[in-house]
Amino acid sequence: MPRPLRIAIGGIHIESSTFSPHVSTADDFEVTRGDALLARYDWLSPARPWAVDVEWIPLVHARALPGGAVDPATYEAWAGEIVEKLAAAGPLDGMLLDFHGAMSVVGRDDAEGDLVTAIRSAIGPEPFISTAMDLHGNVSPVLFDACDLLTCYRTAPHVDVWETRERAARNLVEALRRQRRPHKALVHVPILLPGEMTSTREEPARGLYARIPEIEARAGIVDAAIWIGFAWADQPRCQGAVVVTGTDAAATTDAARELGDHFWAARDEFAFVAPTGSMDECLDTALAAVADPARRPFFISDSGDNPGAGGADDVTFALDRMLARPEIRDGSRRAVFASLVDPQAVAQIADQPIGSPVRVTVGGRIDSRAPGPLPLEGTLEAVADDPDGGRCVSVRVGGCSVFVTSRRMQYRLLSSYERLGVTVDAVDLVVVKIGYLEPELFDAAGDWLLALTPGGVDQDLARLPYRNVVRPMFPLDRDFTADLAVVTG
Template identity: 30%
Template sequence: MSFDGKQLRVAILGIYHESNTFIAKPTTLDDFRNSHWLMGDAIAREYRHAFHEIGGMLEVLEENNIKAVPVMYAEATPGGTVSAETYDTLLEEMMRGLEAILPVDGCLVVPHGAGVSEEFMDMDGHWLTQLRQRLGADMPIIGTLDPHANVSPAMTAATNALVAYSTNPHIDQRDTGKKAAALMVETLKGNIHPVQQLMQAPVAISIEQQFTSAEPCKSLYGLAREAAGQPGVLSVSILLGFPYADVPEMGSAFIVITDNDPPLCKRIGEELKDRLVSNRTDFVAEKHDIAALLPKMRNWAKPVLLLDMGDNVGGGSPGNSAYLLAAVESYRMPSCFICIYDPAAVAEALAHQPGETFSLSPGNVEGGYMQGTTAFTITVRLLMAADGKFSEDSPRHGGQVNFDMGKIAVVQTGGGNVIMLTSLRVPPFSLRQLTAFGIHPQHFNAVVAKGVNAPIAAYGPVCPTIVQVNTPGVTQADMTRFTYRHRRQPLFPFEQDIK
């Protein structure tokens, strides 16, 4: 597409992080380098065919003969607050890259929506505001959000339109990127004038109730789809929120985008807010402890997927909890699989040859199943060691293609359980994390995945029984057990009397 014979150009850029403020260890530049920090054409090479929002953006722009100009995309595995040095460096690199490719006719942005830095609690609002100030009030800035975003007024004020994924696990990221890019195309053509309304709701949704294919989310998303079909409505997004960030924006919200109709935005936003508030008690789930679950597991269809909610890597947890491993070992339940991030244990294992047995203290079991013990020692046999790189070519949560666990070691305990030890922290979003190394879930009675809903996209098809386990950790399911200093009030379930 062109004006006056000149091809239109649209920049693509993003700083993407889900920050857990209850983790003491900050997220650093190395965390971004070990994940995905890409510049220029490398962004298109990585994501052109991926089930990622950038892939969708590229597809739509190219179909409309608009030149996509990728600038920078930096993403790190969820973790602690982004250090000041890291954020300053990322912002400087992004703005420098932007300056090098200006002028452009529009800008597609890829924030997460739950980023927090040591300097700016609203990290995404800050960099989007900086972008708006540089590009000016007339430049269309349109982007995507993760539904776990804690959306601030600054984010929506700095952009023309933000569209969230509509699935959790997030398997519609590419489609969401296409929606954002289509809004950009129609805006540049002059066919639409998008305006958006942020409607924050006084409800924080329990993390285990954020599975969009089941109730209570299913009905809420159905209502949003109905609203999106009304004349003049361009998009309706549900933001489920991220409860592990102690920020003023923490909690659920809605973003309604119309074609230059602010009153319609507000009306739909208020309807959705009222529905959520009226049904707020449905969004608090019953918690299931492992001690109560283990006796029942023998009668369940195998393999059982045990979701370790307290050590949810996708929510920022370290991924090193041996809490569930200790439980199954103590209960003498054989043939379970678990992946644990523990570089020291990998180094210890690599000092041995396959087939050798040795003592190992993997991860930690903090939380009380073993009466408060923080480490336990077991005898293991080394099954294999490998370079932990693997790839995924199906739509999975996160939309990434290439993964790197660093050096890995796979060991088996005397109790018959298998542990994959990794040197780099990788969330369990892809079954290829196992199958690429000859490990198959159907060979186990249970598979532990350190997540809540995200692993279901990968593991659900091969695990007939799925159980969310209430485990201790920095992503424990009961958010009311955390101490918040900055959250808004009133906010259910912390306060019961809300409107």
């Protein structure tokens, strides 16, 4: 009987905008180790048939809401812990590297490349490494060279996160049992697009990702993956990528070339997943539309400061424009603004009785772009503890409930609104710091628009000061021929 395989699990999972002034520190992360880390993966208990006779070695896993670049000391502490535990683990057959793929660390251009290089230095060249990544991650040459198997999500919004992690683990175990290192092929595609133009709910991304099952079913193919890349980091590695792994070198190379060609050919078809406009244009449309009950609640995405992509979560631009509307100020229209992070403001008012008049300045403490910190004068209508946002308050200003949180969070779940006393189907308008609507909001919306607001994850990429991305790059550049060379390994 063969000995059990020994496979380590760990990673650092965050998406980081280098255009955001926010700096991600250890306080932003949820960290798991030991049995708690293994408990994240349901294929371990009860074990799937493919996972029998595998000893899983937990290292450390740190995960955070997208934010700004990670503080170097924070990154180095966890990278060091991963390396130390690998060195102490004894002989390993492989490692499952569970990370996002778009982490930035202050002073580094390829954080995941640095991390996998450190891992290789600890385990040596023989163990296999398999990665489970977000499709908004990046595949640098260093990452590709160091890993044996790479896969990523196939849906956006991401509803296949745990399926992807299990696929990465299963592919790793099966490759180790074959005792043969997979063939792999990479095609970089010089496209840089926001996720809100590449949702798999819509074409062309839907059709592009629909090609994967057919390719994966071909003889000699193990996995096919397409990375959209991460648009809000100014680094040479940021661009689209295709990686195919397989047991047949020619089939693997041909499939990578085919997917890369299809990705590039579709470049002019990508469009925003909802109608767009300036914040004022979106408000004009929404406030007219809500006269029709079928279009309520009307959602507007404050997309430039979306914390789910790395925005600071405290730009006050959208709220300022919202409160300038007479029908919201006088209560003729019921609205919600979700949200601003400002622990100082929360601490200032949260202990007052519900119904108290309050005056507080909110936002603009991290990302101070105009109009900066915003004075609010209203009524304290709710206080709640949220598992994501910490202590949160709702301040009623005219007809608008303004949510303020102690920690950065994205109001993507209806339960988070309900904690502050809001049922979204009872309001006219919800302005939320988000990009494409996550599933619960999408289902709840009578209608919605994507506002092209300013912030660290501005959807209008031409407004961002790129200096380090490889040029030419679509859509920053348009009149060029792409070099879709296949790199094999």
